[in-house]
Amino acid sequence: xxxxxxxxxxxxxxxxxxxxxxxxxxxxxxxxxxxxxxxxxxxxxxxxxxxxxxxxxxxxxxxxxxxxxxxxxxxxxxxxxxxxxxxxxxxxxxxxxxxxxxxxxxxxxxxxxxxxxxxxxxxxxxxxxxxxxxxxxxxxxxxxxxxxxxxxxxxxxxxxxxxxxxxxxxxxxxxxxxxxxxxxxxxxxxxxxxxxxxxxxxxxxxxxxxxxxxxxxxxxxxxxxxxxxxxxxxxxxxxxxxxxxxxxxxxxxxxxxxxxxxxxxxxxxxxxxxxxxxxxxxxxxxxxxxxxxxxxxxxxxxxxxxxxxxxxxxxxxxxxxxxxxxxxxxxxxxxxxxxxxxxxxxxxxxxxxxxxxxxxxxxxxxxxxxxxxxxxxxxxxxxxxxxxxxxxxxxxxxxxxxxxxxxxxxxxxxxxxxxxxxxxxxxxxxx
Amino acid sequence: xxxxxxxxxxxxxxxxxxxxxxxxxxxxxxxxxxxxxxxxxxxxxxxxxxxxxxxxxxxxxxxxxxxxxxxxxxxxxxxxxxxxxxxxxxxxxxxxxxxxxxxxxxxxxxxxxxxxxxxxxxxxxxxxxxxxxxxxxxxxxxxxxxxxxxxxxxxxxxxxxxxxxxxxxxxxxxxxxxxxxxxxxxxxxxxxxxxxxxxxxxxxxxxxxxxxxxx
Numbered sequence: 001x002x003x004x005x006x007x008x009x010x011x012x013x014x015x016x017x018x019x020x021x022x023x024x025x026x027x028x029x030x031x032x033x034x035x036x037x038x039x040x041x042x043x044x045x046x047x048x049x050x051x052x053x054x055x056x057x058x059x060x061x062x063x064x065x066x067x068x069x070x071x072x073x074x075x076x077x078x079x080x081x082x083x084x085x086x087x088x089x090x091x092x093x094x095x096x097x098x099x100x101x102x103x104x105x106x107x108x109x110x111x112x113x114x115x116x117x118x119x120x121x122x123x124x125x126x127x128x129x130x131x132x133x134x135x136x137x138x139x140x141x142x143x144x145x146x147x148x149x150x151x152x153x154x155x156x157x158x159x160x161x162x163x164x165x166x167x168x169x170x171x172x173x174x175x176x177x178x179x180x181x182x183x184x185x186x187x188x189x190x191x192x193x194x195x196x197x198x199x200x201x202x203x204x205x206x207x208x209x210x211x212x213x214x215x216x217x218x219x220x221x222x223x224x225x226x227x228x229x230x231x232x233x234x235x236x237x238x239x240x241x242x243x244x245x246x247x248x249x250x251x252x253x254x255x256x257x258x259x260x261x262x263x264x265x266x267x268x269x270x271x272x273x274x275x276x277x278x279x280x281x282x283x284x285x286x287x288x289x290x291x292x293x294x295x296x297x298x299x300x301x302x303x304x305x306x307x308x309x310x311x312x313x314x315x316x317x318x319x320x321x322x323x324x325x326x327x328x329x330x331x332x333x334x335x336x337x338x339x340x341x342x343x344x345x346x347x348x349x350x351x352x353x354x355x356x357x358x359x360x361x362x363x364x365x366x367x368x369x370x371x372x373x374x375x376x377x378x379x380x381x382x383x384x385x386x387x388x389x390x391x392x393x394x395x396x397x398x399x400x401x402x403x404x405x406x407x408x409x410x411x412x413x414x415x416x417x418x419x420x421x422x423x424x425x426x427x428x429x430x431x
Numbered sequence: 432x433x434x435x436x437x438x439x440x441x442x443x444x445x446x447x448x449x450x451x452x453x454x455x456x457x458x459x460x461x462x463x464x465x466x467x468x469x470x471x472x473x474x475x476x477x478x479x480x481x482x483x484x485x486x487x488x489x490x491x492x493x494x495x496x497x498x499x500x501x502x503x504x505x506x507x508x509x510x511x512x513x514x515x516x517x518x519x520x521x522x523x524x525x526x527x528x529x530x531x532x533x534x535x536x537x538x539x540x541x542x543x544x545x546x547x548x549x550x551x552x553x554x555x556x557x558x559x560x561x562x563x564x565x566x567x568x569x570x571x572x573x574x575x576x577x578x579x580x581x582x583x584x585x586x587x588x589x590x591x592x593x594x595x596x597x598x599x600x601x602x603x604x605x606x607x608x609x610x611x612x613x614x615x616x617x618x619x620x621x622x623x624x625x626x627x628x629x630x631x632x633x634x635x636x637x638x639x640x641x642x643x644x645x646x
Contacts, residue, residue: 086517086556117451124464124501125557125567127574160449165460166500168555182456182485184498200454241560243519249561285518285556317560319519333518337555343498 005229005237006213007253009097018139021100027145029220030104034111034155037219042112046215048223050235055080055171055208056283056314058234058303061215067195068113069203076204077110077118078180078194079212082164082171084123086337087284087317090239090251091209095122095129098213099136103159105212107146108219110157113205117158121176124165133161168341172389173206175343186345187389208315210239230256234302242268244320245275257305260290261297264320275322279406282306283314285334286394288401289327310401327406328413331398332360338395349392352383356399363413373410377403435480439465443484455485459495463502468571471511472503500554501569508543508550510592511569512585516553519560528564529553531582536589549589577601 009015012024021027033042047062068075079102083091094102110118122130137159140146148156167185169175174188177199198204214236218226227235234256240263243249247269254263260280264270271277281287282301288311290296296309306313321330339357344350359376362368380396387393403410436443442465443458450457459481466477473496478489485492496502503511514532516525529540533551536544543550559565562578566585577588584601591600 083558084556087519087560088556089558089560092558123558124499125574125576128576131573162449162457163460163464164499165463165495165502166554167498179460180457181454182459182487182495184494200451243560243563244522249523251561281518319522319560321522325522330518333521337517340555 004253005217006094006101006210006239007097007251008101015098016096016100016136018100018136018143025220026100026216027104029216030107030111030145031151033108033219034150034153039112039114042108042219045223046112046218049218049226050223050233051211051214051218051226052234052236052303053208054210054214054238054315056085056286058313061207061211064195064207065109065112065205067193068205069196072196072203074117074202075113075115076199076202077106077113077115078173078176078199078204078206079106079118079120080171080173080176080206080208081120081122081126082176083126083209084168084171085284085286085315085317086334087243087281087319088241088315089243090241090315090317092126092129093251094209094213094239095126095133099133100140101216102209102213103133103136103140105215106159107157108215109205109207109212111155113203114155115205116156117160119180119199120159120161121170121180122161122163123170124163127163130161130163137161167343168337169343169389169391172391175389176206177204184343186343187391189388231300231302231304233304238301238316240301241315241317242320243317244281245271245322245325246320247272256302257300259298259300260292260318263301263318264297268320271320271322275324277320278323278325279321279327279330281311281319281321281398282316283312284317284319285337286314286390286397287311287319288397289321289330289405291405310405326413327402327409328360328363331402332357332364334398335360335395338391342391342395346387346389346392348383348386349395352379352392353395355379356395360399363410366413366416368414370414373403373414433480433483435462435466435477436484456487456491459485459487459492460499463492463495467502470506471509471570472506501574509548509570511550511552512566512589513552513554513557513569514566515555515557515559515563517556517560519556520563520565523560523563525564528580528582528585532585535582535586546593548592 004010014020043062043065051061052058053061081091106118146157146159162180164170164179170179170185172187173194175185179185180199194204194206196203230236236256237253238256240252240254242252242263246264252263252267277292280290280292290309290311299305299309301313303313335357339353342349342353356376356379359372362372380399383392383396446458446461447455462481463473467473478492481492482489496504514529516529533540538544538551540551540553557565557567559576559578564580565578567574567576587601590598
């Protein structure tokens with residue numbers, strides 16, 4: 001078995017060229033699907049594979065496809081290429097290095113739900129990448145793999161790219177659909193979910209880039225083969241975006257269930273200057289902060305086990321924080337991010353992120369006391385469970401767990417505030 | 432008379448063809464990019480012209496400009512140099528990078544150099560956390576990434592602009608980790624953007640990486 005399923009361009013030169021991709025089995029799965037399988041059979045195979053959404057929520061992909069409302073037409077497929085979570089940079093590498101496998105996944109999904117139009121929503125910063133994808137799409141049209149009556153079948157499909165313009169919230173699927181409709185990127189009340197009410201009010205499947213990139217392999221080699229990798233409940237491989245204070249940050253494609261220790265030390269080359277891992281944020285800035293105990297380092301990274309150490313796997317953007325850094329500084333950073341990215345629709349998130357950021361700034365400036373810390377925690381807890389989408393919730397995770405699990409960082413800061421003469425020893429002095 | 436439509440008729444038709452005929456509003460974001468292309472910001476009359484093309488109100492168009500960070504309603508420098516200093520980048524020295532860059536250019540974050548050449552902005556995550564410090568440049572050419580940067584390489588870029596191209600530019604884009612293995616040039620020279628350019632710049636990119644790691 002080859003090392004890579006998704007990052008195959010690392011082994012196969014020029015995989016971003018259509019002829020090279022086809023020489024390596026490219027579009028055989030798509031051809032198999034549209035010429036020999038019923039749409040439902042494709043969905044059933046993906047369902048049987050146990051593939052779970054790689055964007056963060058981990059929802060079973062085949063099940064999502066099976067929810068498509070067949071009493072309402074037309075159907076749409078939308079690829080979520082809005083990759084914006086601080087710490088995540090995997091979809092970009094897939095689309096740059098192995099773009100056709102991703103596009104084939106979009107096309108197979110479109111066949112499974114009988115969509116004739118599919119959109120790829122890319123964050124605006126991926127401007128050049130979108131231009132590249134447009135050329136790939138043209139190449140597919142020229143090769144007769146996109147267009148009307150593809151390969152002599154009744155199936156017709158067109159792909160389009162659409163650029164966002166800088167808004168984290170558009171990674172949330174209903175906000176993304178609003179944005180694609182030309183409106184503010186603000187989330188919708190759910191239910192109804194996109195498979196019944198999506199783009200232009202029509203049944204729509206929204207899947208992450210990495211999720212879709214798995215699909216051609218599942219259709220080509222079968223669900224049984226796919227389930228031989230990863231864990232029973234989290235099958236397959238996953239791209240872990242490793243960043244922060246490690247020697248070799250980057251994307252690592254590993255089976256789900258690989259431990260944090262293996263990722264950070266075996267693949268990531270350990271930490272700089274013999275520093276120790278103090279904390280891990282396994283799902284980017286949205287993470288609960290894991291205390292990097294020996295036990296935590298030995299935890300398998302899959303959807304279930306990550307919860308046991310008090311966090312979630314999310315999009316598997318693993319931020320490593322060493323023992324020179326104060327969590328007080330970390331949450332200040334995340335709060336500036338979430339305050340900026342709150343879309344403003346739900347009051348608890350809009351106002352809460354504003355106030356959390358200001359209290360955190362006050363702590364950083366040395367103007368806070370014990371009571372401010374309690375207020376910060378209190379505001380965070382009052383956002384939870386009160387917003388339409390997960391962004392509100394995400395903004396509180398690092399705050400609540402940071403204060404709970406690294407209280408001394410905050411106390412030390414407050415003590416310094418009380419005694420401004422004391423040397424600054426805590427604030428992160430990176431490099 | 433719609434000046435925007437007259438100027439970009441072919442592009443606008445191409446954009447509108449992407450969306451169902453009764454969902455023209457979807458084209459508002461690509462049309463805003465078109466309108467912004469030359470001046471670097473959206474002007475009042477652009478809102479009205481886009482509104483006419485899409486049969487929506489100028490207020491609707493304006494709300495989109497206000498919501499998304501890559502649209503600007505005020506003029507900036509010829510190039511907007513946008514540095515990410517979010518958590519993952521900051522853990523790799525992005526705050527210091529931004530501070531020193533500003534110091535060298537004699538501006539604060541958000542300000543434009545007196546000659547109107549560069550506006551320095553701090554932005555949110557750019558999906559390049561493993562290659563920090565990094566920034567993107569937004570200008571008439573679109574948006575492109577500069578990764579694994581040092582203050583020196585960033586200043587070299589500014590100097591390249593200032594001298595109107597007389598001094599060399601640093602590498603425009605980083606390589607994704609591992610892509611070095613597939614480094615033969617694209618046969619299709621018409622392919623613009625990342626792949627071809629990136630591959631030409633492998634050497635200087637590697638140099639930048641090494642500088643980074645010895646920090």
